[in-house]
Amino acid sequence: MKYKIIYHVGEKVKLSTKADSGFLFIEDNKIYIFGNNGDKIDFDKITNINMFKSNGLGTIIKVELVDKIVFLSVVRICIGGILAIENFRKTVELFNNLKEY
Numbered sequence: 061m062k063y064k065i066i067y068h069v070g071e072k073v074k075l076s077t078k079a080d081s082g083f084l085f086i087e088d089n090k091i092y093i094f095g096n097n098g099d100k101i102d103f104d105k106i107t108n109i110n111m112f113k114s115n116g117l118g119t120i121i122k123v124e125l126v127d128k129i130v131f132l133s134v135v136r137i138c139i140g141g142i143l144a145i146e147n148f149r150k151t152v153e154l155f156n157n158l159k160e161y
Contacts, residue, residue, distance in 0.1 A: 061086045063154050066144050067093055067132040069101070075116050079131075081138045086157060093130070101130060103161075111155045118146040121155050 066079040073079075082095035091103035108124040123130045134150035 061157065063134045063150060064136075064138075065093070065132045065154075066135050066138050067095070067101075067130055069128050069130050071129060073114075073117065073120065073131040078142060079138075079144070081135075081144075084132065084154065089161075091158070091161060093132070101128075103130075103158075106158070106161060109155070109158050111152070119148055119151050121151065121158065123158065 063084045065084050066081050068077050068079045070077075080095050080097055080099065082093055082099065084091070084093050093099065093101040095101070103123065103125065105126040106123060107126060110122045111119060112122065113119050118133060121132050123132065133144070134147045134154050135144045136147045138144040
């Protein structure tokens with residue numbers, strides 16, 4: 061499966077946070093993000109997954125890995141990591157798929 065996403069690696073996310081865009085892939089029991097800036101983030105060691113709704117930011121999935129925290133959301137359109145239109149249905153679908161791993 062392939063999802064068009066925006067994501068941020070860090071401890072927290074707020075309205076002024078600039079997100080990166082890319083794609084999240086789930087294939088052959090591997091999960092990874094391939095960012096448009098060349099980043100590749102493997103989700104080998106997921107410790108916790110949460111989904112929450114934030115005022116002004118929409119629905120966000122928080123994935124805690126052993127060495128980092130990744131916030132992400134599935135989008136329809138993303139303009140420069142600053143303006144994005146979220147795809148709520150696909151974000152919930154991705155959350156449910158991530159919980160299975």
